[in-house]
Amino acid sequence: MPAFKRRLNAGLRRRTDEGNLVSPTRCRIAILGFGTVGSAVARRLTGPHVPLGLELTHIFDRRAHEKSEALAASRITWTTSIDEVLASDADVVVETVGGVEPAADWIRAALAAGKSVVTANKQVVARRGAALLTLAERQGRQLRFEAAVGGAMPIVRAVGEGLAGDRITRIVAILNGTTNAVLSRMEATGCSLDDAVVDARARGWAEADPRVDLDGVDAAAKLSILCALAFGLRVDPDAIPTRTAASVTPADFDHARRAGGTIRQIAHAEYDRTASTLTVWVAPTVVARGSIFSRTAGPQNAAIISGAHCGEITIAGAGAGGDATAVAILSDIVAIARDRAAIVPAPVLTSHFRLQTSDFVLAEAV
Numbered sequence: 001m002p003a004f005k006r007r008l009n010a011g012l013r014r015r016t017d018e019g020n021l022v023s024p025t026r027c028r029i030a031i032l033g034f035g036t037v038g039s040a041v042a043r044r045l046t047g048p049h050v051p052l053g054l055e056l057t058h059i060f061d062r063r064a065h066e067k068s069e070a071l072a073a074s075r076i077t078w079t080t081s082i083d084e085v086l087a088s089d090a091d092v093v094v095e096t097v098g099g100v101e102p103a104a105d106w107i108r109a110a111l112a113a114g115k116s117v118v119t120a121n122k123q124v125v126a127r128r129g130a131a132l133l134t135l136a137e138r139q140g141r142q143l144r145f146e147a148a149v150g151g152a153m154p155i156v157r158a159v160g161e162g163l164a165g166d167r168i169t170r171i172v173a174i175l176n177g178t179t180n181a182v183l184s185r186m187e188a189t190g191c192s193l194d195d196a197v198v199d200a201r202a203r204g205w206a207e208a209d210p211r212v213d214l215d216g217v218d219a220a221a222k223l224s225i226l227c228a229l230a231f232g233l234r235v236d237p238d239a240i241p242t243r244t245a246a247s248v249t250p251a252d253f254d255h256a257r258r259a260g261g262t263i264r265q266i267a268h269a270e271y272d273r274t275a276s277t278l279t280v281w282v283a284p285t286v287v288a289r290g291s292i293f294s295r296t297a298g299p300q301n302a303a304i305i306s307g308a309h310c311g312e313i314t315i316a317g318a319g320a321g322g323d324a325t326a327v328a329i330l331s332d333i334v335a336i337a338r339d340r341a342a343i344v345p346a347p348v349l350t351s352h353f354r355l356q357t358s359d360f361v362l363a364e365a366v
Contacts, residue, residue, distance in 0.1 A: 030058035030090035040322030120147035147328035153317030166307035177299035177320025216242030216282035
């Protein structure tokens with residue numbers, strides 16, 4: 001091996017050992033839910049390339065005893081009791097259950113028990129995120145949710161951290177990989193929406209009932225989170241106007257093609273700080289041929305983020321499927337593990353507490 005390669009390899013090993021790339025601090029992890037996302041995270045944490053120091057210790061699932069054979073790892077505690085997870089020595093709880101309740105209660109309880117939390121639950125973050133983040137700060141813990149918005153596309157970090165030095169003015173994005181897979185399939189083959197849904201479901205990109213995705217409910221929750229990160233506004237996801245993509249037909253694609261474009265589900269948020277006006281919506285939209293959105297196919301996400309000083313920043317990545325979501329979850333876990341203060345013992349809340357949140361009134365929605 002040439003000398004420079006030996007020096008390079010030695011340097012990489014040294015950086016890894018010192019924790020500059022990954023944390024050597026032991027970090028114990030519990031997963032809530034062993035569905036598509038939870039099982040993908042579990043496989044990554046028990047596979048041959050586990051980030052240094054991470055150890056999966058507990059898996060909670062209502063059918064834990066039936067599912068335990070799906071994972072060849074003997075040192076994991078499978079349980080049907082959330083209390084067992086909360087009382088365990090897990091440093092980080094990964095919530096992949098979905099739905100607002102009881103997921104929000106479990107996240108709250110995990111933070112109160114002194115554990116940091118990683119969640120892929122966009123509805124919980126959009127509707128309960130402010131109170132949960134306040135509790136996490138009070139406890140000296142972290143609540144991370146990269147997987148709740150863009151799958152493997154790191155838009156939460158881009159908006160919340162990478163562009164924190166700018167004043168973001170607009171976000172235009174494809175935020176639902178399922179709907180994008182359906183629409184791009186219709187574009188490519190000329191098939192009906194129903195046939196495209198069947199194909200997406202067979203590939204693991206769509207749920208049995210994809211209405212939440214096609215109707216824009218999923219993307220609206222994600223857009224609500226981005227409004228909080230980008231503009232400091234708390235927007236009720238239900239207040240975001242949406243138009244369903246379920247009514248799109250092959251004929252609509254023909255019309256779009258003749259107009260020089262194609263159709264994608266677009267999430268749009270633009271904030272005029274001078275007028276204190278937010279324009280926000282989710283709808284199937286004709287996008288120009290050759291644009292990043294027209295080139296976004298399958299379960300991909302894409303976004304154009306506009307800033308007052310940086311101009312337009314473009315970001316894209318896989319937005320649907322267990323493996324893509326697991327990438328974002330593992331990245332959040334590694335970030336927490338690198339911050340030793342987020343995993344050392346924290347005070348446990350034993351008394352009753354109450355968190356108050358204020359409502360944001362949508363100034364204008366078009």
